[in-house]
Amino acid sequence: MNVVIVGIGRIGLVAACCLAKSGHRVVGVEADTNKLNFLNHRSKPIYEKGIPALLEQGLSSGKLTFVSSLPVSLKADIAMIAVNTPSSPDGKVDLSNVRTAVEQVREATRSPLVLVVKSTVPPGTGARLISDYLQGTPITYVANPEFLRAGQAIDDWYHPSRIVIGADNQQAVGKMLQLYSDIEAPVLVTDITSAEMIKHAANAFLSTKVSFINEIANLCQILGADIDDVIQGLGLDSRIGTAFLQPGAGYGGPCLPKDARALEFLASNKGYDFKLLKAAIEVNIRQRSLVVERLKQILGSLKGKEIALLGLAFKPNTDDVTEAPALGIANLLIAQGTRLRLYDPMAVESAKPLLPGKVVFTRDIYSAVSGACAIILATEWPEFTQADWNKIKKAMVEPCAIVDGRNALPKDKLIATGFKYVGVGR
Numbered sequence: 230m231n232v233v234i235v236g237i238g239r240i241g242l243v244a245a246c247c248l249a250k251s252g253h254r255v256v257g258v259e260a261d262t263n264k265l266n267f268l269n270h271r272s273k274p275i276y277e278k279g280i281p282a283l284l285e286q287g288l289s290s291g292k293l294t295f296v297s298s299l300p301v302s303l304k305a306d307i308a309m310i311a312v313n314t315p316s317s318p319d320g321k322v323d324l325s326n327v328r329t330a331v332e333q334v335r336e337a338t339r340s341p342l343v344l345v346v347k348s349t350v351p352p353g354t355g356a357r358l359i360s361d362y363l364q365g366t367p368i369t370y371v372a373n374p375e376f377l378r379a380g381q382a383i384d385d386w387y388h389p390s391r392i393v394i395g396a397d398n399q400q401a402v403g404k405m406l407q408l409y410s411d412i413e414a415p416v417l418v419t420d421i422t423s424a425e426m427i428k429h430a431a432n433a434f435l436s437t438k439v440s441f442i443n444e445i446a447n448l449c450q451i452l453g454a455d456i457d458d459v460i461q462g463l464g465l466d467s468r469i470g471t472a473f474l475q476p477g478a479g480y481g482g483p484c485l486p487k488d489a490r491a492l493e494f495l496a497s498n499k500g501y502d503f504k505l506l507k508a509a510i511e512v513n514i515r516q517r518s519l520v521v522e523r524l525k526q527i528l529g530s531l532k533g534k535e536i537a538l539l540g541l542a543f544k545p546n547t548d549d550v551t552e553a554p555a556l557g558i559a560n561l562l563i564a565q566g567t568r569l570r571l572y573d574p575m576a577v578e579s580a581k582p583l584l585p586g587k588v589v590f591t592r593d594i595y596s597a598v599s600g601a602c603a604i605i606l607a608t609e610w611p612e613f614t615q616a617d618w619n620k621i622k623k624a625m626v627e628p629c630a631i632v633d634g635r636n637a638l639p640k641d642k643l644i645a646t647g648f649k650y651v652g653v654g655r
């Protein structure tokens with residue numbers, strides 16, 4: 230099939246590379262000329278396992294090309310929109326990129342085409358876009374939310390938990406099934422608004438699950454219970470499972486925080502008080518300050534103290550720092566007058582523009598901890614969990630405190646090595 234993808238960020242790039250590998254002819258439209266240059270020079274603009282090889286393969290086979298704008302006369306089976314949908318702190322989603330992209334596709338379309346919105350948009354958006362832009366055009370709208378995870382995006386693309394197609398037209402559904410014919414996954418066909426709701430409900434649920442286990446871990450800390458045992462006991466119940474039951478500094482990333490806020494904002498706009506989701510969001514914000522409080526319990530005042538913050542990405546195996554707990558923790562520590570040394574295996578360059586110039590970024594874990602009296606672990610990269618803790622201890626100064634903001638470090642070993650270790654409910 231001929232596919233045009235508008236917006237070649239993380240989602241658009243994965244979709245473009247994978248659809249080209251599946252044999253479709255894919256044209257990626259990217260408005261950011263810097264990014265476009267990277268792509269056309271076979272440089273990956275993001276860190277994502279498997280992308281470089283697929284990008285190279287797609288470009289050399291001629292199945293994949295990147296351009297800066299849609300052709301004046303668009304001839305494609307499918308136009309997929311994967312532009313960013315940022316939100317303001319109150320949760321209101323900025324749909325201007327989606328609206329622009331839909332308008333651009335409408336202006337260029339000359340023959341029947343399926344318009345697939347992969348960007349995450351609040352429930353009800355598709356219906357609005359159809360009535361605002363697509364009446365009387367040869368364009369059929371499909372909502373096709375994306376569930377892939379940064380860091381394992383290619384694998385998730387080929388083995389998704391489900392494919393959700395929100396459409397009110399059988400022919401368009403047929404085209405979508407053809408597009409994904411080589412992917413084996415349960416397919417769920419719904420109306421457009423329900424498809425949009427599935428994406429938000431999934432992220433609202435995951436946010437709630439993380440905040441729930443954080444509350445339980447905080448209580449374990451107070452009551453002297455061990456959260457690792459509690460998680461095991463919970464997880465053995467097949468109705469609960471262990472996924473997303475990792476306590477720590479809270480969830481971050483480009484999706485969960487934004488999408489949870491968006492659903493809460495939408496609910497409240499419609500006059501519905503979504504108490505549970507509101508609480509999950511508040512708990513998530515509080516988790517970051519609890520990490521700093523735990524450090525203060527060991528060090529007292531933080532003013533002038535040299536602290537190493539390990540991990541900046543919102544999770545391991547990505548360079549994405551969007552709403553990463555590490556950034557929130559860094560800002561809290563800076564406000565307390567600490568001298569911060571930061572290190573992340575992949576995300577230093579993404580984090581630099583988001584933090585004040587006075588923090589020190591280091592080139593490895595050992596220079597980060599050198600001269601520091603405490604470490605905060607904010608991202609559980611294997612490089613940290615498997616570090617040489619004897620070497621680290623020697624490079625630090627007393628009291629050699631560790632606040633494990635991910636409950637990922639070997640607690641007993643660290644205590645035996647002489648660290649003052651504190652996790653979350655461990």
Ligand SMILES: NC(=O)c1ccc[n+]([C@@H]2O[C@H](COP(=O)([O-])OP(=O)(O)OC[C@H]3O[C@@H](n4cnc5c(N)ncnc54)[C@H](O)[C@@H]3O)[C@@H](O)[C@H]2O)c1
Pocket residue numbers: 235236237238239240241258259260261264311312313314326329330333347348349350375376377378379483484
């Ligand atoms: N990142 C994830 O893991 C993930 C997962 C599931 C869903 N989503 C959703 O997918 C959407 C895209 O996310 P992302 O992380 O890929 O965003 P991104 O910011 O990495 O990429 C979006 C790209 O779209 C480009 N763009 C914007 N308007 C354009 C236009 N009119 N024409 C051409 N290019 C344009 C931007 O320059 C940018 O490169 C969002 O709605 C997001 O919520 C993201």
